[in-house]
Amino acid sequence: MMLSLRSLAKTYPNGVEALGALNLDILAGEIVxxxxxxxxxxxxxLRLISGLESATxxxxxxxxEQVMAPHPLINLIFQEPRLLPWLTxxxxxxxxxxxxxxxxxxxxxxxxxxxxxxxxxxxxxxKELSGGQAQRVAIARALxxxxxxxxxxxxxxxxxxxxxxxxxxxxxEIWRDAGPTIVIVTHDIExxxxxxxxxxxxxxxxxxxLEEIDMDLPLPRHELDLEPYKKRIRAALRRSLASTDQPELxxxxxxxxxxxxx
Amino acid sequence: MTTTDLLAAKERExxxxxxxxxxxxxxxxxxxxxxxxxxxxxxxxxLVSSGLASGRLVPPPSRILYALWQLQKTGELYHxxxxxxxxxxxxxxxxxxxxxxxxxxxxxFRLARxxxxxxxxxxxxxxxxxxxxxxxxxFGIFETSKVAxxxxxxxxxxxxxxxxxxxxxxxxxxxxxxxxxLSGFDLVRRILFPAIxxxxxxxxxxxxxxxxxxxxxxxxxxxxxxxxxxxxxGQQLGxxxxxxxxxxVFAILGKFSDGxxxxxxxxxxAWQDNFRREQE
Ligand SMILES: Nc1ncnc2c1ncn2[C@@H]1O[C@H](COP(=O)(O)OP(=O)(O)O)[C@@H](O)[C@H]1O
Ligand SMILES: [Mg+2]
Numbered sequence: 001m002m003l004s005l006r007s008l009a010k011t012y013p014n015g016v017e018a019l020g021a022l023n024l025d026i027l028a029g030e031i032v033x034x035x036x037x038x039x040x041x042x043x044x045x046l047r048l049i050s051g052l053e054s055a056t057x058x059x060x061x062x063x064x065e066q067v068m069a070p071h072p073l074i075n076l077i078f079q080e081p082r083l084l085p086w087l088t089x090x091x092x093x094x095x096x097x098x099x100x101x102x103x104x105x106x107x108x109x110x111x112x113x114x115x116x117x118x119x120x121x122x123x124x125x126x127k128e129l130s131g132g133q134a135q136r137v138a139i140a141r142a143l144x145x146x147x148x149x150x151x152x153x154x155x156x157x158x159x160x161x162x163x164x165x166x167x168x169x170x171x172x173e174i175w176r177d178a179g180p181t182i183v184i185v186t187h188d189i190e191x192x193x194x195x196x197x198x199x200x201x202x203x204x205x206x207x208x209x210l211e212e213i214d215m216d217l218p219l220p221r222h223e224l225d226l227e228p229y230k231k232r233i234r235a236a237l238r239r240s241l242a243s244t245d246q247p248e249l250x251x252x253x254x255x256x257x258x259x260x261x262x
Numbered sequence: 263m264t265t266t267d268l269l270a271a272k273e274r275e276x277x278x279x280x281x282x283x284x285x286x287x288x289x290x291x292x293x294x295x296x297x298x299x300x301x302x303x304x305x306x307x308x309l310v311s312s313g314l315a316s317g318r319l320v321p322p323p324s325r326i327l328y329a330l331w332q333l334q335k336t337g338e339l340y341h342x343x344x345x346x347x348x349x350x351x352x353x354x355x356x357x358x359x360x361x362x363x364x365x366x367x368x369x370x371f372r373l374a375r376x377x378x379x380x381x382x383x384x385x386x387x388x389x390x391x392x393x394x395x396x397x398x399x400x401f402g403i404f405e406t407s408k409v410a411x412x413x414x415x416x417x418x419x420x421x422x423x424x425x426x427x428x429x430x431x432x433x434x435x436x437x438x439x440x441x442x443x444l445s446g447f448d449l450v451r452r453i454l455f456p457a458i459x460x461x462x463x464x465x466x467x468x469x470x471x472x473x474x475x476x477x478x479x480x481x482x483x484x485x486x487x488x489x490x491x492x493x494x495x496g497q498q499l500g501x502x503x504x505x506x507x508x509x510x511v512f513a514i515l516g517k518f519s520d521g522x523x524x525x526x527x528x529x530x531x532a533w534q535d536n537f538r539r540e541q542e
Pocket of ligand 1: 012013014016017018036037038039040041042043044045
């Protein structure tokens with residue numbers, strides 16, 4: 001088992017019960033999409049797995065070893081690129097491998113630049129990049145550390161549809177090449193259905209898993225009919241929303257997180 | 263004419279009207295900067311030369327320049343200038359280093375902030391000139407007390423700037439550091455310090471400005487050399503031209519040192535995505 005979450009719970013100091021006793025096992029190389037209404041604890045879940053936040057109860061284990069703090073085999077990609085504005089693209093990407101020798105850094109840099117299609121952008125500063133390019137740099141910065149677990153928190157939601165589609169393809173290529181375990185939080189049913197082996201639908205207050213939907217289709221899925229799967233995800237989401245205090249919101253509004261960047 | 267011709271003509275017209283505009287700001291900015299003082303000097307000179315104003319208490323530019331020339335010829339100007347610059351330099355260095363260190367400690371460690379910041383804020387509320395008698399008792403009337411006063415003036419803006427900007431560094435960027443498992447010192451060196459650099463530069467500039475202010479105060483309290491001494495001397499001997507000459511030198515020194523600071527630190531903050539990058 002790559003990742004195993006046991007009775008994972010998080011209550012923030014302000015008393016908000018963001019997660020309550022969540023159990024989830026994730027296999028090596030599996031792609032899991034987490035979907036759910038805004039505020040149902042998706043980001044909290046990723047922050048706990050990444051070690052950025054510590055659990056109130058329960059535990060996260062990677063290869064059976066408990067995650068207490070940010071772990072070298074786990075990397076988290078945020079919704080915003082969060083590049084360091086004073087570093088060039090190249091320096092940003094190599095931020096996590098500064099300790100390696102220059103030769104190895106250069107070798108890995110060329111490989112990831114190729115993967116995210118950013119050759120010839122190395123010397124630019126973050127302020128000189130578009131949103132999609134910046135997010136690709138953020139992905140490259142995570143990839144270059146060769147993580148076994150890649151966590152992505154709504155990584156493409158601030159991007160336009162075209163860029164989003166191309167970055168989804170990139171992500172699948174990366175998965176095919178390096179085979180990391182991927183947990184991606186999304187509010188996009190289409191995205192979840194297109195990328196994941198398993199879709200986890202969450203429910204709020206406290207955050208927990210309502211349903212897990214196995215997507216037994218090969219990847220990539222460009223030519224496949226995803227409608228039946230999307231239907232099941234949609235149905236599960238409706239049930240998840242029915243339990244909230246805003247059931248009158250339509251589905252897309254409720255799960256879209258565009259204005260809430262946390 | 264076809265539509266394409268029309269469009270091409272229009273474009274040429276737009277280009278030609280745009281082209282000359284590009285050099286104007288570059289040449290215009292320095293010109294605009296000195297326009298007002300030069301104009302003022304000219305008007306005053308004309309008024310005095312034509313006898314419309316006496317110029318006894320406010321000497322015309324020609325007399326000021328003459329006074330400057332005299333001071334320069336005897337080597338006095340150089341001597342006084344060096345004394346003042348030296349004091350500001352040492353005071354600035356001492357104040358800035360202390361400000362950065364204490365600001366860093368209080369900005370980074372919450373405990374240190376709780377312990378130190380209230381006291382420092384209280385000390386800041388004291389008008390710095392009030393320290394003068396005490397500094398003279400402690401350090402004597404010579405250089406040390408003067409440098410100490412300047413250092414106090416420089417210290418507070420730098421301390422405040424560093425401490426405040428450090429505790430308001432974007433949590434999101436700090437989390438990036440944590441994801442990549444940066445330890446305490448690396449976090450400071452690779453994330454916190456670069457992040458506060460722009461604010462640090464601003465506070466250093468403020469501090470330097472105060473340094474020039476305080477050197478005058480320091481030199482008023484009994485100095486036998488320095489530009490402040492020239493001021494006092496000019497007052498006691500009734501030489502307004504010498505006073506204005508010294509003020510002029512202060513203005514030039516202040517502007518020049520600030521420009522130098524901006525120039526030296528510009529490469530460090532070039533990454534900022536500013537609304538407007540103004541050449542200064
Ligand atoms: N740092 C925090 N402090 C207090 N409450 C928080 C914090 N972060 C998130 N929350 C709360 O926890 C709940 C889950 O948040 P989050 O995990 O960000 O949800 P999602 O990512 O699914 O929108 C929300 O009610 C949110 O207001
Ligand atoms: Mg979120």
